[in-house]
Amino acid sequence: MTADDRIRTVGEQAALARIIARLTPADAAVVGPGDDSAVLAAGGQTAITTDTMFEGGDFRLDWSTFADLGTKCVTTNLTDVAAMGARPTALVIALGVLADTTVEQLEQFADAASAALAKQAPGVGVVGGDLSVSPTTTIAVTALGDLEGRSPVLRSGARPGDAIVVCGELGLAGEGLRLLLEGTPPDDLRRTHPREMQAHLAPIAPVAAGAQLARLGATSMLDVSDGLVLDGFRVARASAVRLDFDRAALDSYDAPLESVLYGGEDHALLATVPADAVERVLSELGSDARVVGSVEAGEPQVTTGGQPLEERGWDPFTR
Numbered sequence: 001m002t003a004d005d006r007i008r009t010v011g012e013q014a015a016l017a018r019i020i021a022r023l024t025p026a027d028a029a030v031v032g033p034g035d036d037s038a039v040l041a042a043g044g045q046t047a048i049t050t051d052t053m054f055e056g057g058d059f060r061l062d063w064s065t066f067a068d069l070g071t072k073c074v075t076t077n078l079t080d081v082a083a084m085g086a087r088p089t090a091l092v093i094a095l096g097v098l099a100d101t102t103v104e105q106l107e108q109f110a111d112a113a114s115a116a117l118a119k120q121a122p123g124v125g126v127v128g129g130d131l132s133v134s135p136t137t138t139i140a141v142t143a144l145g146d147l148e149g150r151s152p153v154l155r156s157g158a159r160p161g162d163a164i165v166v167c168g169e170l171g172l173a174g175e176g177l178r179l180l181l182e183g184t185p186p187d188d189l190r191r192t193h194p195r196e197m198q199a200h201l202a203p204i205a206p207v208a209a210g211a212q213l214a215r216l217g218a219t220s221m222l223d224v225s226d227g228l229v230l231d232g233f234r235v236a237r238a239s240a241v242r243l244d245f246d247r248a249a250l251d252s253y254d255a256p257l258e259s260v261l262y263g264g265e266d267h268a269l270l271a272t273v274p275a276d277a278v279e280r281v282l283s284e285l286g287s288d289a290r291v292v293g294s295v296e297a298g299e300p301q302v303t304t305g306g307q308p309l310e311e312r313g314w315d316p317f318t319r
């Protein structure tokens, strides 16, 4: 086999064998990849989520390498599981790729997915998936998580008096997208703006913080994918409260305010925690976590210093 092998020459079986060989096994798997289904030793309540990325609207192959995509699809799904307060256990990854895709690209995808799991959720593995030929490169990931006996942390539990905590970065991924859209070649941007490029193209998030926040009594949580304000509105509506962000806290992030508020794809965890839990949250989560505001009584709204923020953010249909 050479570096130029394409799926159209080696075929599905050989390509799959080469991908599967590079995946780290999941601790929870009784049967891993290779049979008709995987089998997990499931404990109690299971969190389950799925997310699909299409070339064009979700990523561009002239911006992202297959390694970038392997990292990104793992992180975006792990944070959805984490945002329920669950501990991720396993992923299923379905790939639709052009027949001209090289096996080396698939191997780079698998290596990056394995590395992203090792970094963010050790013991979690890819237990199965699918490989098909498609005119549009498509990545569909399903993630599972174990609630370990805890109640799920919903969007609807925020209460007036809670503090708003963000765990992870805000604004860098949106800034990365903005820079790429300006047209500078991605390889130049990787040199001049490494943090923004990593946040947008190959994000890593504080996944373990989800279960930690749940243990520490978080009353609501979600992962910020469509922008802090738009996702904030989801919590505000579900909980029938107003979220008030502190302007100085928002300014403490390493990106312009516009990207912090509306950029999206941060995959930071936005949680509300009772005021008396804040000290423990900050000491246990360390520098990843910041208090960014407070939950107030009132009409469902998102404000900063009491001033309403416009409800906008990422919407794939109206962009």
Ligand SMILES: Nc1ncnc2c1ncn2[C@@H]1O[C@H](COP(=O)(O)OP(=O)(O)O)[C@@H](O)[C@H]1O
Pocket (backbone or CB within 6 Å): 051, 080, 225, 226
């Ligand atoms: N086709 C669908 N059928 C059923 N439920 C869906 C479908 N698409 C989205 N949902 C549900 O709608 C909710 C919002 O979806 P989404 O915005 O993708 O969530 P998130 O931003 O957390 O990934 C999720 O609970 C998701 O499971």
Ligand SMILES: Cc1ncc(C[n+]2csc(CCOP(=O)(O)OP(=O)(O)O)c2C)c(N)n1
Pocket (backbone or CB within 6 Å): 051, 052, 056, 057, 058, 059, 060, 177, 225, 226, 263, 264, 265, 314, 316
């Ligand atoms: C080429 C390209 N254009 C635009 C974007 C911006 N973008 C795509 S998806 C998304 C937000 C999150 O995606 P979605 O599939 O809605 O995730 P979910 O909210 O379901 O977790 C953003 C900001 C991008 N990543 N790449």
Ligand SMILES: [Mg+2]
Pocket (backbone or CB within 6 Å): 079, 080, 083, 222, 223, 224, 225
């Ligand atoms: Mg989510």
